Amino acid sequence: MAVVAAPWRGAFASLRARAARIAEYVTTPVVPSDYLDMISPLRASADLRGRIEEVRPETPDAATLVIRPGDGWRGHVPGQYIRVGVDVDGVRQWRAYSLTSRTDRRDGRISVTVKAIPDGVVSNHLVRRVQPGTLIHLDQAKGDFTLPAPRPRKALFVTAGSGITPVMGMLRNAVDELADVVVLHSAPQARDVIFGGELRRFAERGQLRLVERHTDVEGMLDLAELDEIVADWTERETWACGPTGLLDAAEKQWADAGVPDRLHTERFRPTVVVTGEGGQVTFSKTDTTVDADGSTPLLDTGERAGVLMPSGCRMGICFGCVAPLRTGAVRDLRNGQITTAEPGDDVRIQTCVSAAAGTCDIDL
Amino acid sequence: MTAVISERPDVRPVPDPDDPTAHLTAEDIENIGKELDALREEIIASRGERDAAYIRRVIEAQRKLELGSRGVLLFSLFPPAWLLGTAGLSVAKILENMEIGHNIMHGQWDWMRDPKIHSTAWEWDNVSPSAQWKHSHNQIHHTYTNVIGKDNDLGYGIMRVSPDQRWYPFYLGQPLWNFVNACFFEFGIAAYDLELGKNLQRGRRDDPDFRRRAQQVLRKIRRQATKDYVVHPLLSGPSALHTLSANFTANLVRNLWTHSVIMCGHFPYGVDTFERSSIKGETRGQWYLRQMLGSANISGSPFMHLMTGNLSHQIEHHLFPDLPSNRYAEIAPKVRDLFERYQLNYVTGPLPKQVASAWRKIFLLSLPNDAAERVERAIDGFGPAKLLRGLARRVRLV
Numbered sequence: 001m002a003v004v005a006a007p008w009r010g011a012f013a014s015l016r017a018r019a020a021r022i023a024e025y026v027t028t029p030v031v032p033s034d035y036l037d038m039i040s041p042l043r044a045s046a047d048l049r050g051r052i053e054e055v056r057p058e059t060p061d062a063a064t065l066v067i068r069p070g071d072g073w074r075g076h077v078p079g080q081y082i083r084v085g086v087d088v089d090g091v092r093q094w095r096a097y098s099l100t101s102r103t104d105r106r107d108g109r110i111s112v113t114v115k116a117i118p119d120g121v122v123s124n125h126l127v128r129r130v131q132p133g134t135l136i137h138l139d140q141a142k143g144d145f146t147l148p149a150p151r152p153r154k155a156l157f158v159t160a161g162s163g164i165t166p167v168m169g170m171l172r173n174a175v176d177e178l179a180d181v182v183v184l185h186s187a188p189q190a191r192d193v194i195f196g197g198e199l200r201r202f203a204e205r206g207q208l209r210l211v212e213r214h215t216d217v218e219g220m221l222d223l224a225e226l227d228e229i230v231a232d233w234t235e236r237e238t239w240a241c242g243p244t245g246l247l248d249a250a251e252k253q254w255a256d257a258g259v260p261d262r263l264h265t266e267r268f269r270p271t272v273v274v275t276g277e278g279g280q281v282t283f284s285k286t287d288t289t290v291d292a293d294g295s296t297p298l299l300d301t302g303e304r305a306g307v308l309m310p311s312g313c314r315m316g317i318c319f320g321c322v323a324p325l326r327t328g329a330v331r332d333l334r335n336g337q338i339t340t341a342e343p344g345d346d347v348r349i350q351t352c353v354s355a356a357a358g359t360c361d362i363d364l
Numbered sequence: 365m366t367a368v369i370s371e372r373p374d375v376r377p378v379p380d381p382d383d384p385t386a387h388l389t390a391e392d393i394e395n396i397g398k399e400l401d402a403l404r405e406e407i408i409a410s411r412g413e414r415d416a417a418y419i420r421r422v423i424e425a426q427r428k429l430e431l432g433s434r435g436v437l438l439f440s441l442f443p444p445a446w447l448l449g450t451a452g453l454s455v456a457k458i459l460e461n462m463e464i465g466h467n468i469m470h471g472q473w474d475w476m477r478d479p480k481i482h483s484t485a486w487e488w489d490n491v492s493p494s495a496q497w498k499h500s501h502n503q504i505h506h507t508y509t510n511v512i513g514k515d516n517d518l519g520y521g522i523m524r525v526s527p528d529q530r531w532y533p534f535y536l537g538q539p540l541w542n543f544v545n546a547c548f549f550e551f552g553i554a555a556y557d558l559e560l561g562k563n564l565q566r567g568r569r570d571d572p573d574f575r576r577r578a579q580q581v582l583r584k585i586r587r588q589a590t591k592d593y594v595v596h597p598l599l600s601g602p603s604a605l606h607t608l609s610a611n612f613t614a615n616l617v618r619n620l621w622t623h624s625v626i627m628c629g630h631f632p633y634g635v636d637t638f639e640r641s642s643i644k645g646e647t648r649g650q651w652y653l654r655q656m657l658g659s660a661n662i663s664g665s666p667f668m669h670l671m672t673g674n675l676s677h678q679i680e681h682h683l684f685p686d687l688p689s690n691r692y693a694e695i696a697p698k699v700r701d702l703f704e705r706y707q708l709n710y711v712t713g714p715l716p717k718q719v720a721s722a723w724r725k726i727f728l729l730s731l732p733n734d735a736a737e738r739v740e741r742a743i744d745g746f747g748p749a750k751l752l753r754g755l756a757r758r759v760r761l762v
Contacts, residue, residue: 025595028587029487034480035431038424090416092477315651317685318502319471319483335405346479350471 041135044071048138050084053109055132062115062162062194063127064100069110069138076141078103078173079166079239079266082112083344085137088125092137094345095122098166098241098266099141100195102173113194115162139344145239145266146170151177152237156230158250160186160221160242161194166266167239168195171202181208182230186242188216221246223253234259241266275329275338279356283307283364284326292356297333299351307364309351316353325349328360384636384657384709396656396706397649403698404684407691416476418690422463422670423481430456434596440606450610454617455671460489461622462673467689469498474686491585492554496577500557506685510630510637510658517630518637520545520552521561524729525630525722526637531732538730539723549619554581621671624719625662629678631722632660634711655682656703661696661712668715669693679710 023032033046041049050073054066076082081098097112116127147155147170155178157167164185175181187193193212203210211229213221226233234257240250247265254263277294281301286308292301299321302309312320316334325341325348332339333353341347341360351362385393433452440446465488467473473481487494500516508514512528519525522545523538545552555561558581563574592611600607636657643654662668662676669676669692677692680699687695703710713721728736 022595025587025590026599028591029489030427035427038427087413087416087476087478089412090414090476091412312499312503313507315507317506318498319469319474319686320498320503322471322474322484334401335408337408345477347477348474348482348484 042068042070046070046072048072048140050110050136050138052130052134052136053132055126055130057127058113058194059115059192059196061127061192062113064111064113065126065130066101066109066111067136067138068108073108073110073138074140075103076110077146078169079146080141080143080169081145081166081266082110082141083139084112084126086122086126086130086134088121092346093122094137094342098169100165100169100172104173113162113165113168115165115194143266145241145264147174147178148237154180154232154236155182156233156236156238157181157183157185158238158240158242158246159183160246163240163242163246163266163268164194164199166241168198170239171199171208175202175207178208182211182236183208184211184213184221184229186213186215186221186246189214223249226253234262236262237264238262239264239266241268243268275331275340275357277357279328279358279360281356281359282361284361285364294331294355294357295333296355297352298330298349298354298356298360298362301356302351302362302364309364311352314352316350319350321351322348323351324363326361326363328356329358330354330360331357385653387707388653392706393649393653394647395649396702397647397652399702400652400683400699401648403695404687407684407687407695411475411688411691415688415690416473416478419464419468419473419476419481419688422459426456426459426464430460437596437603437607437610438600439603440600440610441603445603446606446610449607450613450617453610453614454621457489457614457618458621458671459673461618462625462675463670463689464488464673465490465494466673466675469494470502471686472688489588490553491550491581491588492557493580493584496557496580497553500559502685506682508643509655509682510635511640511643511654512637513640514643516556516559520556521559523726525725527729527733527736528637528639529729531729535730539727542723542726546620546623547616549623550615551585552623554585557581624715625672625675627722628662628715628718629659629675631725632711632713632718633721633725634709635660652683655679656699656708658682659711660718661710662715662718663712664715666693676715679712 020032026032027035036043037046040046042051048070050067050069052065053068054064056064056066058064076099078099081096083094083096085092085094087093097114099110100113101109101111114123114126116124143166145166151174157171159167167183171181171183183199185193185199190196190212193199196212199208199210199212202208215221230236238250238254240247240263244267247267250263250265251260254260278292280289281292281298282289283302283305286306288302288305288307290301290305292298297314299309299311299314303311310321310323312318314321324346325339327341327343329338329340330349331337331354333355338357339347339349339354388396429452433449433456435449436445436452437449440449465486468481468486469483469488471483474483479485483498488497490497505515505517510518512518512526519529519538522541524531524535558574558577562568563571568574592615593608596611597604597608638654638658643650646654656679659678659682661679662672664672664676674689674692675681677689677696680687680692680695681689683699684692684695700710728740731739
């Protein structure tokens with residue numbers, strides 16, 4: 001090693017390690033952090049959590065959550081998102097939301113802005129029910145839907161609905177570093193524009209050119225109109241975020257114009273896992289993929305495919321067969337209830353009473 | 365008291381006074397199953413935030429109680445501190461093993477998707493490693509409840525608790541075995557989960573799987589003993605020996621308590637056992653019926669239910685081992701109503717009565733059946749011997 005640490009520092013570290021080991025002997029079978037979590041859930045060495053300190057309504061169906069992140073928070077780049085784990089009806093649910101806060105807030109707090117989607121379990125909970133003071137679980141910020149350095153000379157943001165949120169994260173932090181900005185945003189009506197007031201103020205001050213498209217009146221944006229709205233769009237570094245239809249159309253449009261590299265997209269996908277009867281089942285650790293019908297327990301499916309499946313009573317009572325469902329959908333054969341998972345959701349299922357309800361990936 | 369396989373016609377059979385299910389048709393049994401499935405769905409549909417808050421509250425209270433009690437025991441040189449700390453630690457250990465550990469390891473709280481409160485992650489304050497306990501308890505005992513020769517919980521392999529189990533002279537000592545097992549119950553559980561009796565026989569001792577599991581147990585014993593008998597006493601400085609005795613006492617109290625509660629689950633009078641052949645081709649309804657007849661409750665206050673980890677609702681627990689324990693109390697009246705409508709015997713009673721009932725059986729069954737019958741007649745007068753009534757009882761489940 002090139003750097004020689006001060007000797008006291010090494011001694012201190014080994015002392016700490018020894019103290020930690022003794023602490024483990026004091027608290028076994030639980031770990032010291034289980035006790036510390038009761039007193040100080042936001043300390044640096046804890047699993048990353050945050051406390052919702054403020055819920056600010058933005059539109060009739062969107063709200064901004066101001067969150068005090070744990071001391072382990074490593075900061076973010078504007079445009080990135082975080083995954084939020086929140087208990088809804090007692091069940092831990094994970095969703096990703098774009099960060100909308102300035103990165104240099106003196107109070108160290110961060111914010112995400114959530115739009116309630118119809119039947120959205122988590123979004124409706126966060127927009128309408130969650131109370132300040134609630135502890136939530138967080139992941140570090142992720143994503144490359146960010147502004148490059150140096151900043152582009154001309155920028156275009158094409159957004160719709162909650163697609164404005166990562167863009168707002170960028171604008172709040174860097175609007176002054178961008179010389180020429182156009183924001184083309186679609187929403188049903190003026191009152192549905194998230195951050196409407198702030199965007200219009202940016203426009204009034206001449207910091208950007210704002211084109212609002214109120215689709216209830218003017219209809220959906222057709223990208224063919226782009227030439228009229230932003231004549232020099234092919235010259236602009238563009239960030240697009242919104243529904244899948246808009247992004248697919250944009251990718252085609254930019255490719256057809258011969259400038260696909262100018263377009264950066266962020267796909268927001270509400271958690272809609274296609275469910276049906278049966279599906280393709282992958283056991284990822286053993287790299288085995290088989291087709292399963294909708295009535296065969298995944299335990300049987302796996303065993304028949306030669307996967308070493310943990311098992312027990314085979315009737316749903318002993319939990320000896322529990323395995324992680326990485327992605328996909330399964331149906332509980334006892335009551336038809338569907339369970340879905342996306343990577344990182346930490347969903348575990350009883351394979352002896354679950355059948356495939358779509359493509360799924362089991363971590364065995 | 366014993367079930368045997370037989371064809372059950374859809375017409376009512378000639379009632380057999382010794383078969384508690386003789387009056388039920390096959391259709392009745394399947395209807396019982398359907399009613400219980402519906403009850404289960406009802407609870408699952410209403411399971412939510414309230415339940416999640418409950419288990420988190422119990423865990424937090426338990427940890428504060430344990431921390432507080434161990435804090436007080438740092439000064440255990442002073443008798444009031446010893447008493448208070450030991451009492452608190454005993455209660456904390458009981459809560460940890462029963463309402464928290466046992467129920468989490470059953471998967472009762474897996475639905476919350478909290479990786480810390482999950483059957484696959486929980487480790488309990490007991491010398492038996494959770495993985496081994498889950499196998500012998502959740503898988504073997506809960507699946508094969510009260511089936512002679514399949515469910516080792518029937519006497520834990522050291523006792524005879526049903527007249528249908530064969531008598532050996534070894535059982536003459538079973539009141540003593542049971543008392544010793546009660547005092548060191550956590551070690552009894554570990555030995556039981558390891559199937560120590562069977563595995564120590566020649567030829568099995570070197571089985572690599574057994575050796576691996578034995579090592580896991582030894583590691584767990586070492587950690588548990590280091591905590592209670594080395595680290596905490598040392599932290600107490602001049603109170604070291606007093607803390608050591610306090611921790612030993614708390615473990616003893618926890619052992620005696622859990623052993624008593626668990627004895628009440630399947631050993632008291634009125635609980636039925638089943639023959640091995642009776643579960644062949646068992647339907648869902650029949651499985652439910654076996655759980656209903658094979659378990660016994662303890663009546664008492666909400667605090668009593670909490671301290672038993674709601675195993676006082678043993679019948680409800682055996683019907684629905686994966687429903688959150690805090691909901692058993694609300695299910696119980698409905699289950700009891702079902703028993704009454706189908707004229708089945710819902711075995712329940714206060715703790716002292718049930719403990720006495722189980723102990724009485726253990727004393728009597730240490731003798732061969734005919735001698736046990738004579739003793740019971742001598743105690744009870746000339747009425748029919750309760751213990752052996754229905755020795756030849758045939759619970760025809762299939």
